[in-house]
Amino acid sequence: MNPFLEIVIRAVGAFIAVILITRLVGKSQIGQLTVTDFVNGIVIGSIAAALAIDIRSPASFYFLALAVFSGLTLFLEWSTMKSRPVRKILEDEPTVVVHNGKILETKMRNMRYHLDDLMMQLRSKGVFNIADVEFAVLEPNGEMSVQLKSQKRPVTPADLQLPTRYEGMPSELIVDGTVIEQNLIQNNLDEEWLYRELEKQGVRSSEEVMYASLDSEGKLYVDLKEDAIEHYTDITDKVPDKIPQ
Template sequence: MNDLIDIVLQTLIAFFAILFITRIIGRQQVAQLTVYEYINGITFGSIAGTVATDLGQSTWGHIIGLFLFGGLTLFMAYLSKKNRKISKIIQGEPVLVIQDGHILEKNLEIFHYTVDDLVHLLRKKDIFNITDVKYGILETTGELSVLKLAEKENVTTEDLKLKTSQEELSTDIIVTGKIIYENLKKRNITVNWLTGQLKMMGVKNINEIYYATLDKDNKLYIDYYNDNLEKPVEITE
């Protein structure tokens, strides 16, 4: 019976402690949390859970730890607001991953994202062709912000009274220098045809290619490891 009463009291203490600290720290939507904030929240909740249920150790020790962790979180949030460099260390910074339809592989790897992850994020933005993208920025929350090419902005053909053909999904043909043979088979494309097309496009070695797709008209889109952009854009200081 005493254990039950202790659990009830400790749970109430943990509940109102979290309520008090989170009200001070502030709030964000889960989708807007950085990795640091997400892990911080999990740790915070874990400590609170220990406060509520652990009867084997000092309750006050756990409570002090809970408030200390909350205080450190608040202190780091304060430092982040006051100092841009500290904010970049703690929160990270956005990274440009697409420029003028080219994937910036080295920047993508900073987030440990694969090309499949990037394509998935583009589809969530209703973008099925990387060449439609002027700039793609991977935010610290893991979300992708996209600026389309001017001619690809969302003006409907119905508005302009134009007749157009329906665009179809492209097929992944090469990913990180490796041919996707299953997809070639689905499109009734031979390896000889593909290598011939690559030679005509000046590709000397398939390992030069980071990502390649084939559209409905068998037109190849190729993104190279070395993009050789004339004017690479920097979005951070």
């Protein structure tokens, strides 16, 4: 076989295998990547890369290795779901690094976590003063959870005992010109209603719409593919040739 054609075929096979593995592992590992998950992902990626370009070794060897690592990954995911002690060993535990405005240096030193990391993650949460922090917890996936002191938290309607209305989640009705019929059905609506509402906003066809959604109060938001923006605010120093659409 032509070596270039073989590489293409093996690369496609490796790509499909990795996609299948990520689908099998599920969203939890991808969305909450721990150190174990990260290392495991690198190993699987390395095997897939070798499968694509190492034409001297049979592809079956690499597919077998991918199958073994996939099986072990799924077994570990199942084990962590069934056993809390196993979950603690593989995924570690949350660690308090700030307590009542005081930095816990010993905890940070044990994790080899330095002050610059702490300040960077606090700033990413909108916190610039450690004295305002009641608790800062370093999660197993490296994310920082921060609880401000009660007097430093933003006031909420619950604090003021004010009633609020249910907001819910907007329902997508049009995405990139395509009508999402299932969402219309879920809202007891039809395309005839949608086109009437679009016509009220001067839209002749759903193909003109980039995005349209319906909120819990029944208000239709519509964004066109070609917006008529009279004034565009650019935060860069570049001078735009034209207003972006």
